[in-house]
């Protein structure tokens with residue numbers, strides 16, 4: 274059985290001027306020990322989806338569908354159980370999260386906190402575990418006595434990763450974990466995440482707009498556009514030979530795997546993502562699509578098979594698949 278299964282998940286924010294459909298009918302699954310990358314431009318719904326997984330969305334958000342973690346639906350879980358799931362079974366590392374560390378508390382106390390809060394360790398054991406966790410993320414044990422301002426941005430992000438690992442979760446959700454860091458430090462933190470996931474058999478969902486980073490770290494890639502999944506499949510294949518024109522443009526924007534410094538303008542992709550409150554008819558990507566045909570503005574696009582273990586929501590991908 275999959276560790277995580279998303280079945281037709283939708284998230285709508287209710288705001289004064291109407292409803293914002295941020296995530297629309299996403300279905301995905303993640304096996305234990307596997308790593309899934311979720312890519313897409315700003316506003317495509319990646320963070321909303323990540324927050325929905327642990328019910329961390331603000332109250333104006335309405336979530337539909339099913340999110341099964343080990344067979345248990347997160348969306349209908351009692352709050353007590355939900356609190357235990359957070360940290361202990363699944364934890365999240367946010368974008369720029371290192372800025373969220375408490376400036377007046379020592380690093381070690383902050384790493385120990387989830388262990389103590391969830392009664393997973395006595396104070397002595399928690400101290401030992403902090404030392405172990407600091408070592409795992411490449412920081413010396415004495416750093417437990419430091420305050421956040423004494424660490425660099427990359428070191429603080431390592432602390433956040435140690436916190437996420439503290440309760441030995443089975444799933445880590447990393448939302449743009451390296452965005453706020455400079456290029457060299459990004460590469461170090463990414464290889465740390467890769468190593469930890471492989472060593473401890475933890476499942477990973479990593480979110481980024483950079484397809485090359487995701488292709489390097491993850492086995493599977495899911496590409497989102499305007500709240501929908503538009504392509505899904507083995508990451509290297511999606512990166513090297515995307516079947517959806519939007520994924521192709523994203524891959525062209527970040528052409529080199531493992532080199533977050535190599536950034537180019539998206540090829541053949543002008544304009545901006547649509548306003549979610551005024552989505553175009555048919556395929557939401559058609560106004561920007563370099564290969565759109567007449568039917569794209571009216572057709573009900575779905576994720577169609579696009580090669581072994583692959584799906585893409587594009588008429589061209591479907592046509593190619595039918596020919597082959």
Ligand SMILES: Nc1ncnc2c1ncn2[C@@H]1O[C@H](COP(=O)(O)OP(=O)(O)OP(=O)(O)O)[C@@H](O)[C@H]1O
Pocket residue numbers: 286288293294295313314315316317318319320321322331333482549
């Ligand atoms: N609290 C909120 N109220 C209303 N709309 C929201 C709220 N949070 C997010 N949105 C909208 O939902 C859509 C998806 O946003 P989300 O932050 O999930 O995208 P994203 O792909 O993670 O973007 P980024 O990479 O910039 O974080 C956007 O149109 C955004 O404006």
